[in-house]
Amino acid sequence: MRVAVLSHALRVAGGLSAGKNLIGALSRVAPWHEYLLVVPHGAGYEEVVARFPRAAGVFYRRRFGHLGRWYYDAFRVPHIVSRFRPDIVLSLNNRGVGSSRWCQVVLCHDPHLFYAERHFSSELLRNRLIKRYHKFRLRRDLRHTAVLLCQTHVAEQRIRMLFGYRGKAVLCPNAVSRVVLDRDNACASDGRLGRFAGRWIMFCLTRYYPHKNLEVIVDLYQRFRQQLDDTVVLLTISPDQHPKAQKLLKRIERLHLSGHIVNLGPLSQEELATYFRACHALLLPTLLESFSGTYLEAMQFGLPILTSDLDFAREICGQAALYFDPWDAASLRDAVLRLKADQSLARQLVAAGRWRVQNRFRSWDEIARDLVRTLEDVAAGRLSAADEEPVPVAGARAA
Numbered sequence: 001m002r003v004a005v006l007s008h009a010l011r012v013a014g015g016l017s018a019g020k021n022l023i024g025a026l027s028r029v030a031p032w033h034e035y036l037l038v039v040p041h042g043a044g045y046e047e048v049v050a051r052f053p054r055a056a057g058v059f060y061r062r063r064f065g066h067l068g069r070w071y072y073d074a075f076r077v078p079h080i081v082s083r084f085r086p087d088i089v090l091s092l093n094n095r096g097v098g099s100s101r102w103c104q105v106v107l108c109h110d111p112h113l114f115y116a117e118r119h120f121s122s123e124l125l126r127n128r129l130i131k132r133y134h135k136f137r138l139r140r141d142l143r144h145t146a147v148l149l150c151q152t153h154v155a156e157q158r159i160r161m162l163f164g165y166r167g168k169a170v171l172c173p174n175a176v177s178r179v180v181l182d183r184d185n186a187c188a189s190d191g192r193l194g195r196f197a198g199r200w201i202m203f204c205l206t207r208y209y210p211h212k213n214l215e216v217i218v219d220l221y222q223r224f225r226q227q228l229d230d231t232v233v234l235l236t237i238s239p240d241q242h243p244k245a246q247k248l249l250k251r252i253e254r255l256h257l258s259g260h261i262v263n264l265g266p267l268s269q270e271e272l273a274t275y276f277r278a279c280h281a282l283l284l285p286t287l288l289e290s291f292s293g294t295y296l297e298a299m300q301f302g303l304p305i306l307t308s309d310l311d312f313a314r315e316i317c318g319q320a321a322l323y324f325d326p327w328d329a330a331s332l333r334d335a336v337l338r339l340k341a342d343q344s345l346a347r348q349l350v351a352a353g354r355w356r357v358q359n360r361f362r363s364w365d366e367i368a369r370d371l372v373r374t375l376e377d378v379a380a381g382r383l384s385a386a387d388e389e390p391v392p393v394a395g396a397r398a399a
Contacts, residue, residue, distance in 0.1 A: 008060035025368030151291035276301035299353030320353035
């Protein structure tokens with residue numbers, strides 16, 4: 001089977017991790033197929049592509065901003081795919097090729113496309129307009145999609161309701177990165193952690209995006225610093241990730257909160273195990289997710305989770321998290337103080353998380369095997385896009 005895999009949009013943060021892990025798993029579980037891999041240049045995919053015995057790599061160099069990306073998607077990608085003559089196209093880019101010439105399977109994992117703008121209203125107007133265009137493209141491309149891949153049931157339901165999609169849908173969730181798992185067995189030390197001895201540490205592992213809602217952490221300490229005096233939050237952002245990232249860091253300094261909100265800067269996947277082991281809880285006040293792999297990593301490392309009381313978080317975390325209203329700093333304070341004071345609750349959350357990661361979720365190789373079976377069935381005509389009932393879940397075990 002000839003498979004064209006499009007992932008050139010997955011170059012940063014969670015998208016990059018998911019793209020590299022899933023494509024890498026394909027090289028292990030189905031190396032006998034022939035692949036065309038369209039991936040971003042300079043994002044670490046070169047090593048992944050080299051693992052395939054039968055693959056051609058096309059490395060997309062981002063030029064001329066969003067206009068250059070539009071031209072590449074509209075003209076270059078169809079040309080590249082046409083020359084390859086695939087039996088099936090697997091797009092991990094939240095949209096298809098935009099043509100009915102090929103049988104297409106599309107993974108939609110950008111939550112901006114199926115959540116209301118209230119969840120990212122603080123985003124720049126330019127970026128909100130771009131997301132509206134992407135939503136328009138997805139609506140159009142769904143007409144040519146044989147199977148839609150979603151990371152959660154919540155995402156599938158939202159896409160069906162918003163776009164009126166009535167075709168096949170298969171769950172293709174996230175998993176813990178192999179790099180993080182390998183590093184779990186060999187944690188290194190980090191001298192920066194010594195300064196937090198005796199304090200209750202919350203790990204906020206994320207790149208800066210407005211929908212990550214990091215501003216509520218500043219609100220938390222601005223209003224309730226005395227009640228939270230022995231706590232600290234570790235951020236992992238960089239001021240160049242977004243225009244508002246630098247504003248956030250300057251606000252922390254201006255309010256003299258740098259003793260409570262410490263920015264470590266971006267961490268490599270090899271460094272994550274050290275911090276998961278050293279912290280007391282994972283804190284994610286996010287307003288918008290499809291399937292954050294950070295939740296699974298916290299469960300894997302035995303960390304209780306503090307996160308937003310929203311549908312995406314509840315589906316993934318279940319009873320492994322203590323939830324709060326992400327729009328209310330007082331609600332976040334109450335959750336922090338409750339978890340900090342109740343060791344029994346913390347142990348319950350950790351136990352629930354370990355059970356979920358062992359029984360509800362699977363490895364990247366298992367997810368890739370199910371995905372390959374889906375691709376083979378679609379290419380052979382064994383899955384009909386006209387069927388409306390969801391097919392069995394790929395990558396998630398029954399509750």
